Amino acid sequence: xxxxxxxxxxxxxxxxxxxxxxxxxxxxxxxxxxxxxxxxxxxxxxxxxxxxxxxxxxxxxxxxxxxxxxxxxxxxxxxxxxxxxxxxxxxxxxxxxxxxxxxxxxxxxxxxxxxxxxxxxxxxxxxxxxxxxxxxxxxxxxxxxxxxxxxxxxxxxxxxxxxxxxxxxxxxxxxxxxxxxxxxxxxxxxxxxxxxxxxxxxxxxxxxxxxxxxxxxxxxxxxxxxxxxxxxxxxxxxxxxxxxxxxxxxxxxxxxxxxxxxxxxxxxxxxxxxxxxxxxx
Amino acid sequence: xxxxxxxxxxxxxxxxxxxxxxxxxxxxxxxxxxxxxxxxxxxxxxxxxxxxxxxxxxxxxxxxxxxxxxxxxxxxxxxxxxxxxxxxxxxxxxxxxxxxxxxxxxxxxxxxxxxxxxxxxxxxxxxxxxxxxxxxxxxxxxxxxxxxxxxxxxxxxxxxxxxxxxxxxxxxxxxxxxxxxxxxxxxxxxxxxxxxxxxxxxxxxxxxxxxxxxxxxxxxxxxxxxxxxxxxxxxxxxxxxxxxxxxxxxxxxxxxxxxxxxxxxxxxxxxxxxxxxxxxxxxxxxxxxxxxxxxxxxxxxxxxxxxxxxxxxxxxxxxxxxxxxxxxxxxxxxxxxxxxxxxxxxxxxxxxxxxxxxxxx
Numbered sequence: 001x002x003x004x005x006x007x008x009x010x011x012x013x014x015x016x017x018x019x020x021x022x023x024x025x026x027x028x029x030x031x032x033x034x035x036x037x038x039x040x041x042x043x044x045x046x047x048x049x050x051x052x053x054x055x056x057x058x059x060x061x062x063x064x065x066x067x068x069x070x071x072x073x074x075x076x077x078x079x080x081x082x083x084x085x086x087x088x089x090x091x092x093x094x095x096x097x098x099x100x101x102x103x104x105x106x107x108x109x110x111x112x113x114x115x116x117x118x119x120x121x122x123x124x125x126x127x128x129x130x131x132x133x134x135x136x137x138x139x140x141x142x143x144x145x146x147x148x149x150x151x152x153x154x155x156x157x158x159x160x161x162x163x164x165x166x167x168x169x170x171x172x173x174x175x176x177x178x179x180x181x182x183x184x185x186x187x188x189x190x191x192x193x194x195x196x197x198x199x200x201x202x203x204x205x206x207x208x209x210x211x212x213x214x215x216x217x218x219x220x221x222x223x224x225x226x227x228x229x230x231x232x233x234x235x236x237x238x239x240x241x242x243x244x245x246x247x248x249x250x251x252x253x254x255x256x257x258x259x260x261x262x263x264x265x266x267x268x269x270x271x272x273x274x275x276x277x278x279x280x281x
Numbered sequence: 282x283x284x285x286x287x288x289x290x291x292x293x294x295x296x297x298x299x300x301x302x303x304x305x306x307x308x309x310x311x312x313x314x315x316x317x318x319x320x321x322x323x324x325x326x327x328x329x330x331x332x333x334x335x336x337x338x339x340x341x342x343x344x345x346x347x348x349x350x351x352x353x354x355x356x357x358x359x360x361x362x363x364x365x366x367x368x369x370x371x372x373x374x375x376x377x378x379x380x381x382x383x384x385x386x387x388x389x390x391x392x393x394x395x396x397x398x399x400x401x402x403x404x405x406x407x408x409x410x411x412x413x414x415x416x417x418x419x420x421x422x423x424x425x426x427x428x429x430x431x432x433x434x435x436x437x438x439x440x441x442x443x444x445x446x447x448x449x450x451x452x453x454x455x456x457x458x459x460x461x462x463x464x465x466x467x468x469x470x471x472x473x474x475x476x477x478x479x480x481x482x483x484x485x486x487x488x489x490x491x492x493x494x495x496x497x498x499x500x501x502x503x504x505x506x507x508x509x510x511x512x513x514x515x516x517x518x519x520x521x522x523x524x525x526x527x528x529x530x531x532x533x534x535x536x537x538x539x540x541x542x543x544x545x546x547x548x549x550x551x552x553x554x555x556x557x558x559x560x561x562x563x564x565x566x567x568x569x570x571x572x573x574x575x576x577x578x579x580x581x582x583x584x585x586x587x588x589x590x591x592x593x594x595x596x597x598x599x600x601x602x603x604x605x606x607x608x609x610x611x612x613x614x615x616x617x618x619x620x621x622x623x624x625x626x627x628x629x630x631x632x633x634x635x636x637x638x639x640x641x642x
Contacts (some may be wrong), residue, residue, distance in 0.1 A: 007364055007399040007400075008396045008397070008398070009351055009352075009400075010352075010362065011352075011362050011397070012365060013360055013361065013362065053444075054354075054553070054556075056354050056355075056356035056360060056362070056546075057354060057356055057546055057548065057552075057554045058546065059544070059545060059546050060544060060546075060556075066555070081572040081573040082573065085572060096356065096359075096360030097360075098362050108509070127585065217575075242571065243569070243571070243577070244570060244571045244572075245570050246543050246544045246558075246561075246566075247542075247544070249395070249396035250394055250395060250396060251390075251391065251396065251398055251540070251542070252541060252542050252543065252544070252558075252561070253540060253541030253561070253563070254541070254561070254568060254569060256544070256587070257592065258590070258594075259594065259596040259597050259600065264394070264395050265398075266380070277514070278616065280441025
């Protein structure tokens with residue numbers, strides 16, 4: 001976490017390099033800092049951390065970091081839902097915007113060395129978990145079994161399709177895909193993402209395992225119930241929380257849940273911690 | 282701490298002296314019981330009030346302005362985000378002990394923790410505080426004051442530069458105590474004279490009389506804190522609080538310890554904006570509403586629950602070092618629903634204790 005003497009609210013100017021359409025209303029924005037010296041902070045971060053993005057004149061928002069620190073390029077992926085994301089989606093290559101961060105605790109990936117990793121993502125919940133997957137594959141020998149379960153509503157709504165192709169071809173770990181509703185192109189599993197756990201041939205280790213879960217609230221609830229049935233303990237299930245944020249540094253008060261600030265104490269919490277916060281998630 | 286005497290008629294000279302180096306703000310009377318802090322100028326210096334009701338609008342705004350400009354943003358050909366610095370140097374004369382404690386709470390919140398707030402620090406480092414002890418039981422204190430319960434008053438023990446206290450005797454003397462070396466430096470000015478042990482005794486006697494004035498002498502903080510921390514408050518109690526909340530946000534705006542803000546970009550030209558931050562309130566429904574409409578704290582009572590949880594829960598108190606209430610009574614005065622801090626503390630205590638009795642029997 002950066003904590004230097006400069007003004008913590010100062011956004012640094014970034015230049016948009018390339019835009020990639022992921023799915024309907026979701027785009028990935030590749031970028032670099034105008035001043036190469038600013039890039040330092042975005043070479044050394046942890047999966048699960050986030051950044052504050054300023055779309056000049058529209059406002060500032062929090063976005064999770066989908067790239068892994070082990071990759072060369074940095075980018076954000078956002079869905080167009082509000083005022084600032086709409087302005088972001090109107091940007092063209094070469095346009096400037098502001099970035100500050102990275103903020104938050106991130107997943108303690110080094111603490112998970114020697115453990116099995118199970119990554120469960122639904123829809124755009126893959127955005128923060130993409131970083132985890134790339135990071136874990138980069139340090140493949142540090143982890144035992146790695147399983148990815150990713151589901152979306154339709155085949156057209158699967159994110160990061162290039163990555164998915166690579167992951168499916170990789171024999172070093174398992175990547176299971178599912179869609180709620182198939183179309184004529186879809187030959188794979190159909191059903192909610194939790195149904196993949198019961199797919200023939202899938203064996204999920206329970207002991208010495210950390211499970212990452214990210215996705216829409218309804219998927220989250222059902223997946224947690226499935227995981228509980230299999231026997232995973234709350235302390236071994238981790239997720240990242242989303243909140244309205246204005247500062248990212250524990251001052252504006254918007255993301256406060258119980259005694260915690262999502263921006264500085266999170267956004268990564270174990271399910272055990274989430275229950276202890278005592279608020280509706 | 283060194284004590285000196287200053288005559289009531291000389292306090293304006295102290296203010297004039299401070300005006301050489303500071304923009305001095307002091308309390309003035311308005312109509313009725315209304316009062317406000319305002320800048321002391323040549324034309325209004327004769328009407329600075331020493332005893333008057335504490336202004337609703339808390340002096341926290343001199344370190345945490347209601348609207349504060351943060352950046353100047355350009356986006357036309359080139360893009361830049363340039364910091365806006367407020368270089369003003371303010372001395373607040375007549376700030377009450379509760380508000381002193383409030384600023385101290387903000388100090389720990391904005392300057393402590395992981396990140397330091399530069400804007401707060403810039404204003405705070407130049408701020409000079411002349412505390413006025415509430416001694417006039419008619420004018421300074423009213424029935425809603427409860428600083429004695431919050432351990433914040435009537436006389437602040439620390440965190441001021443200079444403290445003045447009316448000794449209420451025929452001589453018209455005020456006892457001055459320095460809290461910092463900057464405050465002590467003022468004692469070289471000719472309007473300060475040596476104080477004797479009789480003045481210290483007099484100070485103690487005055488304070489003893491003042492303490493008797495408080496109508497709410499025991500706000501049941503400790504039991505409210507205990508019940509909140511142990512999660513014993515019934516959902517129905519929060520609903521009772523929520524039912525009376527009008528969602529105006531007034532309690533946050535007048536609170537000397539409330540620190541939440543929102544940030545927005547205001548257009549100032551064809552390709553220029555100002556990024557400003559402004560006070561925000563957890564009472565408002567948009568406070569936690571995310572893009573796309575999901576709002577984790579939609580119900581009013583849930584939002585009220587969070588306000589009092591944040592101010593009174595043990596872990597939060599530990600984290601922010603003190604309970605975020607200084608007993609100024611402003612929320613009790615402004616709340617149209619009658620759910621200011623003392624009333625809520627009383628509701629939490631009474632309903633929870635009653636529920637526990639029923640469970641036992």
